[in-house]
Amino acid sequence: MSKAASTQKVTGRKPASWTQDPEGVRRNILTVAKEEFVENGLSGARVDEIAARTATSKRMIYYYFGDKEGLYRAVLEEMYERIRGFERSLDLASLPPVEAMTLLAGFTFDYHAENPDFVRLVMVENIHHGRHLASSDRIASLNLSAIDMIREAYERGVAAGLFRPGIEALDIHLTISALAFYNVSNRASIRQVFGHDMGAPEALARRRAAAIDTLLRMLHP
Structure with a gap:
């Protein structure tokens, strides 16, 4: 049926x-x-x-x-809109700089862990050299706004003497994303090579804390 x-x-x-x-x-x-x-x-x-x-x-x-590629691009756009929408809802501008960065790093880690389909599709798009991302003005705009949000919190932290100067907002974003992304993208290979389940609750909690700590140490003056 x-x-x-x-x-x-x-x-x-x-x-x-x-x-x-x-x-x-x-x-x-x-x-x-x-x-x-x-x-x-x-x-x-x-x-x-x-x-x-x-x-x-x-x-x-x-x-x-x-066509099929247009449908695939629309799926990518919806997935990026979803994560960027959740990021905007964090309202980082209303938080003290350290709290804002801590919240963003923790949220990003949790979002990737809870939405492995997002990670899989980003991996698929990398196989295709990002050409569908490049052809989407909507995704470009969404991702630029994410960098602006990080830049605002970082610059407030620098002005308050809480963060060291000279770090690009994009590098902050890449560090946060890499720590969250790898924990999902490489689960199968890490399980096979080391017998370690990165998706287990205790492992997730440990890696989440490490991701936040890594970011704050990167920013510390």
Whole structure:
């Protein structure tokens, strides 16, 4: 039984068509597409499979997104919008500089640990040399705003004598991201090489504390 038929049987209603809820259909396509791209990468993903798992058609997917690469780019944009939205909600500008950096480092570590699909898609995009990121003005704008947020907190810390001067905001971002990203991207290889599960609760807590400590030592005057 198809997913759409199953939904109808349980609820007694037909799934909403694209004319009834176009935004809902679009969100459904993006959700299923993300799962397909995470599992199979851009090259291995199949639009036919995505269409079969949604309440729409291959033709409608192309109507919304143009082609498979357009759909993949839209998934990337949604994922970057999500993490940057959560970062904005931290309201770092309202916090003292050290507290702001501590919160950001801890949040970034937790977000990556709880959203391994984000890490997998970034890895997929690196295989394709970042060309879809490069073609998205939306993602470029989102990521620049993240650097501006770090720069503001860092400069306040320098002015207060809490952080040493001369560090680029981008380098701070790269350090935070690297410490969070590696803990997810390399779990399988570290488990095989060292027999260590980086996803275990006690290991996560230890690495999280180390990530925050590393950043603060980097910034310390």
